[in-house]
Amino acid sequence: MELINPTSVFNADIFSSVLVMSQVDVKVVLLGSSGCGKTSLVERFLHDRFEERYMPTIGAAFGAKRVKALGKILKLGIWDTAGQERYKAMSRIYYRGAKAAIVCYDLTDADSFREAQFWAQELLKQEDACKIYLCGTKADLTRGPEGGRNRRVDFYAPTDFTDDVNAGKRRKPHDSEELFQAIADDFISNPVNEPIVQELPSIHVGKDQPRPSGTWSSVCCSY
Amino acid sequence: MDGSATFVELDRSVGPGCSEVSILDPNESSFYDFVSDEEVTERKQEEPCEDSEDSSDNPEDVDAVSEDERVVRSLRERDKLVFILSEAGKPIYCRHGSEEKLVSLFGLMQALVFCVQDDDDQIKSITAGAYRIAFLNKGPLIFVAVSRRGETPGQLALHLGYAQSLIVSVLTAAQLKKIFEQRRNYDLRKLLGGADRLMDNLLDGLEQDPAYLLGAVSCLALNPSVRDSISDAIVRHCAKLKNLVFAILLADSQLVTLVRMKKYMLHPADLHLLINLVASSESFKLSESWTPICLPRFDANGFLHAHVSYLADDCQACLLLLTVDKDQFFVLSEAKQGIVQRLRRYKCLEAINRAMKNGGYTMQDVNIPEIRHFLYKARPTAQYTAPLFSAPYDDSYEKDRLLALYHRMHQRMLLPGSQRHLKLVYVVGKYECLLCWVTAFFELYAAIEPLVEKEAVIPRVEKLLNWIKSEESRLFILTSTTF
Numbered sequence: 001m002e003l004i005n006p007t008s009v010f011n012a013d014i015f016s017s018v019l020v021m022s023q024v025d026v027k028v029v030l031l032g033s034s035g036c037g038k039t040s041l042v043e044r045f046l047h048d049r050f051e052e053r054y055m056p057t058i059g060a061a062f063g064a065k066r067v068k069a070l071g072k073i074l075k076l077g078i079w080d081t082a083g084q085e086r087y088k089a090m091s092r093i094y095y096r097g098a099k100a101a102i103v104c105y106d107l108t109d110a111d112s113f114r115e116a117q118f119w120a121q122e123l124l125k126q127e128d129a130c131k132i133y134l135c136g137t138k139a140d141l142t143r144g145p146e147g148g149r150n151r152r153v154d155f156y157a158p159t160d161f162t163d164d165v166n167a168g169k170r171r172k173p174h175d176s177e178e179l180f181q182a183i184a185d186d187f188i189s190n191p192v193n194e195p196i197v198q199e200l201p202s203i204h205v206g207k208d209q210p211r212p213s214g215t216w217s218s219v220c221c222s223y
Numbered sequence: 224m225d226g227s228a229t230f231v232e233l234d235r236s237v238g239p240g241c242s243e244v245s246i247l248d249p250n251e252s253s254f255y256d257f258v259s260d261e262e263v264t265e266r267k268q269e270e271p272c273e274d275s276e277d278s279s280d281n282p283e284d285v286d287a288v289s290e291d292e293r294v295v296r297s298l299r300e301r302d303k304l305v306f307i308l309s310e311a312g313k314p315i316y317c318r319h320g321s322e323e324k325l326v327s328l329f330g331l332m333q334a335l336v337f338c339v340q341d342d343d344d345q346i347k348s349i350t351a352g353a354y355r356i357a358f359l360n361k362g363p364l365i366f367v368a369v370s371r372r373g374e375t376p377g378q379l380a381l382h383l384g385y386a387q388s389l390i391v392s393v394l395t396a397a398q399l400k401k402i403f404e405q406r407r408n409y410d411l412r413k414l415l416g417g418a419d420r421l422m423d424n425l426l427d428g429l430e431q432d433p434a435y436l437l438g439a440v441s442c443l444a445l446n447p448s449v450r451d452s453i454s455d456a457i458v459r460h461c462a463k464l465k466n467l468v469f470a471i472l473l474a475d476s477q478l479v480t481l482v483r484m485k486k487y488m489l490h491p492a493d494l495h496l497l498i499n500l501v502a503s504s505e506s507f508k509l510s511e512s513w514t515p516i517c518l519p520r521f522d523a524n525g526f527l528h529a530h531v532s533y534l535a536d537d538c539q540a541c542l543l544l545l546t547v548d549k550d551q552f553f554v555l556s557e558a559k560q561g562i563v564q565r566l567r568r569y570k571c572l573e574a575i576n577r578a579m580k581n582g583g584y585t586m587q588d589v590n591i592p593e594i595r596h597f598l599y600k601a602r603p604t605a606q607y608t609a610p611l612f613s614a615p616y617d618d619s620y621e622k623d624r625l626l627a628l629y630h631r632m633h634q635r636m637l638l639p640g641s642q643r644h645l646k647l648v649y650v651v652g653k654y655e656c657l658l659c660w661v662t663a664f665f666e667l668y669a670a671i672e673p674l675v676e677k678e679a680v681i682p683r684v685e686k687l688l689n690w691i692k693s694e695e696s697r698l699f700i701l702t703s704t705t706f
């Protein structure tokens with residue numbers, strides 16, 4: 001997984017991801033079925049706001065934010081993609097070269113989890129260097145006395161799935177901030193990224209404690 | 224031109240069919256009666272309360288057929304409907320209703336199209352009492368409009384053509400063709416998810432916005448020097464970018480400026496689709512977007528990639544940069560930043576804001592009291608100007624009535640497909656008089672006080688033309704800027 005695939009198919013991608021790197025340090029992409037809350041997640045992280053109305057994303061929206069992680073400053077360039085079926089065919093434009101992907105599913109919608117599995121498989125096939133974060137959304141709707149009935153994605157479904165693809169660890173970030181922080185931390189501590197990390201501006205002197213990380217993370221969050 | 228008789232107009236050019244065939248019972252009063260014969264005698268006002276009885280008293284009786292009927296009945300209250308279906312009869316879209324519940328109605332539309340096609344002919348329209356039903360069978364899709372708003376078949380065909388273009392703009396003609404070649408009964412709604420907003424907005428616009436009628440766009444009124452420096456800022460930051468085809472700045476669905484690659488033109492119909500996309504997608508306001516879009520008149524089979532962003536939080540004008548290169552996002556993003564900086568430095572953002580806040584001009588500004596409203600299209604540049612709707616057209620009923628008049632007059636002046644172009648028409652109506660004047664350079668439709676003498680009209684209209692001439696450099700984009 002650490003090795004860059006040398007086949008010609010990927011050459012173009014490596015090139016483009018280098019181009020991207022000169023603009024933003026870490027490319028993060030959000031994928032998942034339409035209406036599952038990708039934009040809300042990003043909006044909360046970037047601008048700390050929440051829009052009640054549903055405004056479907058057209059194509060993909062880009063936003064960037066600097067985060068501190070393990071003593072380094074890096075910029076997350078976030079691609080929030082449209083969930084509609086018709087963009088699937090060209091989703092590669094958006095996710096290639098991504099260092100992390102947040103694959104979202106709606107905890108109250110079983111179909112959205114099936115779609116999340118599709119995206120995860122797709123990324124596993126196409127993007128060796130991309131770390132995948134499975135993210136269950138709308139957890140607030142599944143809480144409370146009535147909430148249990150709303151839940152359509154079984155608690156064990158994500159873990160079963162990550163077991164199937166031979167990876168996974170469960171985390172529980174409480175908000176989008178923590179989720180993106182986890183992504184940044186993982187990126188910094190991943191030895192593959194060392195050459196890039198070395199060039200990042202540090203915010204304090206001292207050796208950072210590397211943290212263990214698996215290829216897969218499964219997270220649930222609400223916002 | 225239309226009585227109680229129902230007749231069908233066929234396209235003679237396609238086959239040996241007759242141009243008018245009475246295939247329907249002339250006693251039937253509307254299109255929807257085909258579906259449920261027993262309801263012919265029902266009064267429309269009674270329907271809603273009967274519906275509620277149906278559903279509350281004996282819900283078990285509500286089977287698929289009566290559900291269909293109920294939806295059809297609710298559709299009857301609408302003045303205008305548009306349906307889209309595949310050639311296999313699969314429902315795709317219905318304005319003002321859920322297409323799912325109209326399966327039998329869609330089946331009927333499909334049958335109408337195909338039974339005429341079997342005779343090597345094409346159905347174009349049906350007139351049934353006050354209703355007009357227009358058909359457009361293009362590619363793998365069938366478009367049907369049903370209206371009692373008095374549009375001519377030509378206008379309904381124009382509307383359906385726009386609906387077709389919208390679908391192409393989302394999917395491309397090539398993809399559309401391929402999908403249905405692979406699976407004839409494919410459910411296209413899957414691929415059009417989210418596009419119904421665009422379609423709803425487009426169909427509303429076709430009725431309310433004269434831009435579609437005239438085939439022209441309106442420009443944000445700006446001093447020519449401001450507009451020039453905006454165009455200049457765009458050229459400065461974009462001229463070196465390869466593969467950038469169009470740069471378009473829109474404010475409130477009006478054109479601020481358009482810069483294009485020298486060898487390409489942007490068709491007004493394509494620009495309408497872009498304006499519609501921006502107007503119906505609020506999500507663009509949240510952040511920079513990068514989206515594929517097909518412009519059917521530019522290239523129906525390929526996508527352009529659009530960088531879409533609003534200029535700034537304090538200036539809600541939307542910049543579209545269209546390129547053929549799918550990897551150019553960051554380059555365009557940088558160009559946009561440069562453009563905004565320059566516009567800020569030269570105080571162009573304020574100028575745009577001021578113009579947006581003004582919102583246009585009224586007939587009072589024009590100061591010709593005998594003229595109540597007008598549409599003026601500069602034909603060579605496909606741009607138009609019109610004052611805001613003021614009294615007596617400031618309420619929606621009167622406004623709709625005037626727009627309908629414009630529609631009718633437009634149809635009379637420029638019959639599409641015919642050689643006959645009228646030059647000057649003056650109509651004395653009950654509530655206003657209309658003067659329509661078409662030359663090689665302009666089209667003018669003016670609503671005039673009903674009591675003005677005919678002899679006095681021409682001098683007034685000439686005064687109006689002089690006023691437009693004097694304001695021309697603010698109201699229109701006179702020079703086209705290229706990379």
